[in-house]
Amino acid sequence: MPELPEVEVTRRSFANRITGATIQGVRMGKPLRWPLQCEPAVLVGMRVRGVRRRGKYLLIDLSDGLLLVHLGMSGSVIFDRHLPPAGVHDHFDMVTDLGTLRLHDPRRFGAVVFAAGESDPVAQKLLGHLGVEPLDDGFDPAAFLAGLRQRKAPIKQVLLAGEVVVGVGNIYASEALFLAGIRPTSPANSISKPRVAKLHAAVKDVLSRAVEKGGSTLRDFSNANGESGYFQLEANVYGREGAPCRVCATPVRAIRQGQRSTYYCMVCQKR
Numbered sequence: 001m002p003e004l005p006e007v008e009v010t011r012r013s014f015a016n017r018i019t020g021a022t023i024q025g026v027r028m029g030k031p032l033r034w035p036l037q038c039e040p041a042v043l044v045g046m047r048v049r050g051v052r053r054r055g056k057y058l059l060i061d062l063s064d065g066l067l068l069v070h071l072g073m074s075g076s077v078i079f080d081r082h083l084p085p086a087g088v089h090d091h092f093d094m095v096t097d098l099g100t101l102r103l104h105d106p107r108r109f110g111a112v113v114f115a116a117g118e119s120d121p122v123a124q125k126l127l128g129h130l131g132v133e134p135l136d137d138g139f140d141p142a143a144f145l146a147g148l149r150q151r152k153a154p155i156k157q158v159l160l161a162g163e164v165v166v167g168v169g170n171i172y173a174s175e176a177l178f179l180a181g182i183r184p185t186s187p188a189n190s191i192s193k194p195r196v197a198k199l200h201a202a203v204k205d206v207l208s209r210a211v212e213k214g215g216s217t218l219r220d221f222s223n224a225n226g227e228s229g230y231f232q233l234e235a236n237v238y239g240r241e242g243a244p245c246r247v248c249a250t251p252v253r254a255i256r257q258g259q260r261s262t263y264y265c266m267v268c269q270k271r
């Protein structure tokens, strides 16, 4: 599943090249998770002003509105001057004078949604609840601590919920908790201030390293097998059930939390 680093890497892969393009046509494939919310013809003639990211959404700013793109479970976006004819899993093609933007999504949990602007109810429904961006300056230790103090759910699930800080997915949550020495099942409001500070630094560290390394390999985005990623190669705990902890050699444990796998070391992450 594409996580924040993959979405950010995707954004960087085409943001500069598509900026300034004029939309010439839109082709829709099979229905995606949510409808486009406008007739495709409405987009024709609009100019692309830039591409931002909010959480795991790509925000394509247009001269008269906004496209929100989500990659879902298995989606990938490509922008190129010359693309092959749309295949069975290509469900959105936006043709511009600078190239075609294509969403490839075998499982169709992704979506492209048009909104009049970011404050439009359509956009707010998707973006309104999102927490601060982990890689922005607004994500500071004090605000993070304040957010965790209000929540008694297990810390791993609070991270995944995205309301305190957005975009820390399953892989990166397990890795950040390991680096901070925090047990994933600990209630969020029970974690001491110094350890919250360590977790804050660990979240920034794992995500920025993943963006630097290119997220998962872009190639893997079209692989529908779920949580492939860069950390499968270099992870401390993620996906390493039974393997020796890289710090203390205790076998890494796997548990289920909210239907997701969590990996941790009993010794390095005591509470």
Ligand SMILES: [Zn+2]
Pocket: 245, 246, 247, 248, 249, 250, 265, 266, 267, 268, 269
């Ligand atoms: Zn250990």
